[in-house]
Amino acid sequence: MNSFLKKLCVFGSLLAVLALAACGGGGDKGADEASPTNDDEATSFPEKDINGVIQWGEGGATDIISRTLASIAEDEVGASLVMQNKTGASGAIGAQYVYDQPADGYTLLFGAENPNLYQLLGISERDYVNDFVPVSIIGQSYAGIVVNKDSEFDTLEELVDYASKNAGKLKMGTSGEGGLPHVASAMLKSELDTDFNLIPYDGDGPLAVALLGNEIDVTVLAVSAAQEYVESGDFKMLAVLNNSSLDSIPDVPPITDIYEQFDQYLPWGPFQGIFAHKDTPDEVVQKLSDAFEAAQNDEEFIEKLTSLGVDPLNLHGEEAVEFVKANQSTSTWMLYDAGETEISPEELGIPKVGE
Incomplete structure (x- = not known):
C-alpha cells in the first residue's frame, strides 16, 4: 500500500509539472513580463547619456556645427550628449566605431559626406545608404x-x-x-x-x-x-x-x-548630418529626429549656420534618405568620370542623378 501511494504521488507531481509547462510556466511568465521589450526600451529612451562621435578632428566645419547643435539639443533629447572626435581613414574610423556599437540609439555618428564614397574608393565596407539611417541632415555647406x-x-x-x-x-x-x-x-x-x-x-x-x-x-x-x-x-x-x-x-x-x-x-558641396545604426528601432530614431528637428529651429543656431555659409536644411525621414542618395550619386559619378577610380558606381548599384 505504501508503494502504491508513493507511485501515486510521483504521478501527481508529474501531472502538475506538465500542467505548468502547458501554461507556459507560471514563474517564468512573470519574469518575462518584468523584462523590458524593445517597445518598452523605445518608450523609456533615453535613460542614459548619448555618445556623439564626430568623424573629423577638432576645429573643422563638422566639429563646430556638431558641438554647437549638441549643446542646444540636450534639452530636447532629454539626455547629455557626450561628444568625442574619432579621426582617421577619411572618417571611416569613426563611422566603423558607431556601426560596431549596439543599435540602440545611444551612439550617434556626427558626420559629413565622406561615407558616401567609401565603397567606391575601397576605404570601407560601410556607407550611409546601406549601414546607417539618417537622424537629421543639418545643413548643406559650400x-x-x-x-x-x-x-x-x-x-x-x-x-x-x-x-x-x-x-x-x-x-x-x-x-x-x-x-x-x-x-x-x-x-x-x-x-x-x-x-x-x-x-x-x-x-x-x-x-x-x-x-x-x-x-x-x-x-x-x-x-x-x-x-x-x-x-x-x-x-x-x-x-x-x-x-x-x-x-x-x-x-x-x-x-x-x-x-x-x-x-x-553644381550645386554640390559638403553636408553635415547625424546618423544611427541601420537596425536602431524606428521609435528611437523618430524620438531623436524630433528632438534634433526642434533644436535646429533655434534662432541662434540658424544664425550660426548662416554666418558659417551653411544653408540650414533640417531634413528627416524620407527627405533625408533621398538627399543622401542624391549626394552619393553626384559625388561617385564625378570621381569616376574624372578617372579617379576604376570601380564604376554602377557596379555598386548607384545610379546617376535623374536616372
Whole structure:
C-alpha cells in the first residue's frame, strides 16, 4: 500500500509539472513580463547619456556645427550628449566605431559626406545608404579654394595655369580619399587638366593649420571652416565651388564665373548630418529626429549656420534618405568620370542623378 501511494504521488507531481509547462510556466511568465521589450526600451529612451562621435578632428566645419547643435539639443533629447572626435581613414574610423556599437540609439555618428564614397574608393565596407539611417541632415555647406595670404597666387586662373604646367609641384592638402578636397581636385583635374601633389590630413581643422604653416600650397575647405581665416586676412579664397556667390563671402567669385563648364556639377558641396545604426528601432530614431528637428529651429543656431555659409536644411525621414542618395550619386559619378577610380558606381548599384 505504501508503494502504491508513493507511485501515486510521483504521478501527481508529474501531472502538475506538465500542467505548468502547458501554461507556459507560471514563474517564468512573470519574469518575462518584468523584462523590458524593445517597445518598452523605445518608450523609456533615453535613460542614459548619448555618445556623439564626430568623424573629423577638432576645429573643422563638422566639429563646430556638431558641438554647437549638441549643446542646444540636450534639452530636447532629454539626455547629455557626450561628444568625442574619432579621426582617421577619411572618417571611416569613426563611422566603423558607431556601426560596431549596439543599435540602440545611444551612439550617434556626427558626420559629413565622406561615407558616401567609401565603397567606391575601397576605404570601407560601410556607407550611409546601406549601414546607417539618417537622424537629421543639418545643413548643406559650400567649399572654397584657399591659399595662404603670402601665396604668389591671387586668382584661380593663376593657380590653375601653374598646376597645369607644373604637374605635381603644388601640394594640395586633403582630408584623405573621398574627402572634400579630393573630390574637388578630381573635378579640377577633369575639367582643367590640373595635377596636384595630394597630402592627407585629418579634417578641416588640421588642414587650416597646415595652410597657416605653409606645409601645403593650397586646399579646399568648407566655407564654414575657412571663413574666419579669410576675414582675418590669413587666407585668400580664390573661388567658391558654387554657381552663385554666397552672402557670407560676397566678394569671392563662384567658380562658374571663371570656368563655366563647372555648372554641370553644381550645386554640390559638403553636408553635415547625424546618423544611427541601420537596425536602431524606428521609435528611437523618430524620438531623436524630433528632438534634433526642434533644436535646429533655434534662432541662434540658424544664425550660426548662416554666418558659417551653411544653408540650414533640417531634413528627416524620407527627405533625408533621398538627399543622401542624391549626394552619393553626384559625388561617385564625378570621381569616376574624372578617372579617379576604376570601380564604376554602377557596379555598386548607384545610379546617376535623374536616372
